[in-house]
Amino acid sequence: MEVLLRNRAALHTLPATGLYPHQWSWDSAFTAIGLRHVSPRRAQQELESLLGAQWADGRLPQIVFDRQRDEDYSPGAAFWRSEEIPGSPAVPTAGLVQPPVHARAALAVHRADEAESRRRGFLERAHPRLLAWHGYLRTRRDRGGRGLASIVHPWESGMDNSPAWDGPLSRVPDVRAGGPGVPRPDLRHADPSERPSNAEYGRYLHLAARYRDHRCDDADAGHEFVCEDPAFNALWADAELAMAEVAAALGGDRAPHEARARELTAALEPLFSPALGTYAARDVRTGELQRVATVAGLLPLLLPHLPRAAELLATLRGPRFRLGTAVMVPSHDLTAAGFDRARYWRGPSWSSTTWLLVQALRGRGAVAEARALGAQLRRSALQHGFAEYVDPIDGTPHGTRAFTWTAALALDLEL
Ligand code: 2M8
Structure with missing residues (x-):
């Protein structure tokens, strides 16, 4: 609760002061x-x-920038120059x-206090924007x-x-080649x-610059x-299930969203790797499945009609992810040879993905495991x-430290 207050800025909350401004x-x-409680x-x-x-095309941006803090994070508003791109919003964004995950969050927030939500017309106003967001994914990102x-x-x-991105990223040029180094203001706040x-970062910046230079039009x-x-697609399917509930709460039709969730679940099937026992990312340019098991490949467990649930549960409980004996997932x-216990998304446990797996386990009736994993997330959050x-x-x-989503999701699991 204190963390959520401390990281508050205007109407939103920063992920953390310093590193993510x-x-x-x-x-x-x-x-x-978390805040809804x-x-x-x-x-x-x-x-x-x-x-x-x-944006006018429906996308919800990765980052909404605070211009006052543009020196503190890279790439920022001056890099993206979103105001020069047709259809961008009034505020600077990536x-x-x-x-x-926004429709799932909007539904949870609505349900936390339906009277307040109705009084402010929250769901009515959020609904068309969420529809447009999913519409963007459907029409521009397939x-x-x-x-x-x-x-x-x-x-x-x-x-x-x-590690799922190592293969595809190896084919991306590095902006550092022949040029200056990349700006790393993040290293003022974090251990390299x-x-x-x-x-x-050299490759991240190349890709971001190329996307920007093509006016972010998804036609390059x-x-x-x-x-x-x-994970991205499983969360979208789960968001469609949330949209079915949102539509119903507004007196609309839930069926198209449920159908969409089923279609997405079926479309995920070719990403399943029997050798890994998880879903895996596919490089669209080469057609190759990436042969690495990451937590992203377990998140389809959120989906009720998943044909591979038994295999995923076995992998989650097995030596690769050790549900119940690892501290968190x-x-x-x-x-894996490349497992790194301290480096960001190459091994460590995160509250976001752990919280999502708690929801998935609950949804599949694995109530004791969900409770134990949720309790472990809370203990770890409070202790550190x-x-x-x-x-x-x-x-x-x-x-x-004082990372917002860790605090928010620990709070959610307490209540
Ligand atoms: C991390 O990503 C940003 C870029 O978006 C970064 O590394 O600077 C990721 O953990 C991402 O999932 C998260 O949304 C963001 C802010 O917490 O930080």
């Missing part, structure tokens, strides 16, 4: 899920401030997106032509330096051994990074000052 898309959704109205405003930065949304940058997965490397056939991410396969992520083997905290 702007508003992030999926962070705001997780924040609202303290102030349903503030939780509504958290989401409304993000929805207010929607052109990329993040995983679509780059593989198979009914799934593609991401065009590792940042869009929310799991930036996940816990952040993505300069080699990764030569874009070097186009991937189908199982790691972001990468514990048995709401660390950004922790070592999955011994629980050592890493990253920034």
Whole structure:
């Protein structure tokens, strides 16, 4: 609760002061899920401030920038120059997106206080924006032509330096080649051994600049990074199920959303890797499945009609992810050669993905495991000052402290 107050800025909440000085898309959704227990109205405003930065094509931006803090984070508003791109909102934003967890958050916030939600017309106002957001994914992001949304940058997965992106990223030019180094204001606030490397940043900046230079129009056939991410698409399918509830609450038709969720669940099927026992990312440019098991490949467990639930549960409980014996669920396969217990999305456990797995386990009736995992998340959050992520083997905290979504999701699990 104190963390949520401390990180508050205007109507939204920063992921953390220092390292992340702007508003992030999926962070705001997780924040609202926790905030709704303290102030349903503030939780509504958290989401409304993000929805207010929607582009004309429906996208919800990865980051909404605070111009006053542009020196403190890279790439910022001066890099993106969103105001020069047709259809961008009045506020400066990044052109990329993040995983679509917003409809799930909006439904949870509405249900926290339906009277307040109705009084403020929260759901009525959020509904068309959420529809447009999902419409953007459907019409502009099906780059593989198979009914799934593609991401065009590792940042869009929310799991930036996940080993799932090593293969596709290796084919991306590095802006550092022949040029100056990349700006890393993040390293003023974080240990370099816990952040993505300069080699990764060189490629991240190349991709972001190319996307920006094509006016973020999703029509660049030569874009070097186009991937189908199982987590992004599972969260979209789950968001469609939430939209079915939103539509019903507004007296509308839930059926098209339920149908969409079923279609997305079916479209995920070719991403299943029997060898890994998880879903895996597909590089749309080469057609190859990435042979790495990450927590992203377990998140389809959220989907009720998933044909692979038994296999995923076995993998989650097995040596790769050790549900019940690891501190929390790691972001990468514990048995993989590249597993790194301290480096960001290459091994450590995160509250966001752990919270999502708690929901998935609950949904599948694994109530005792859901309760134990949720209790472990809360214990770890309280014990380590709401660390950004922790070592999955011994629980050592890493990253920034007083991290907003860790606090918000620990609060949600307490209530
Ligand atoms: C991390 O990503 C940003 C870029 O978006 C960064 O590394 O600077 C990720 O953990 C992402 O999932 C998260 O939304 C963001 C802010 O907490 O930080």
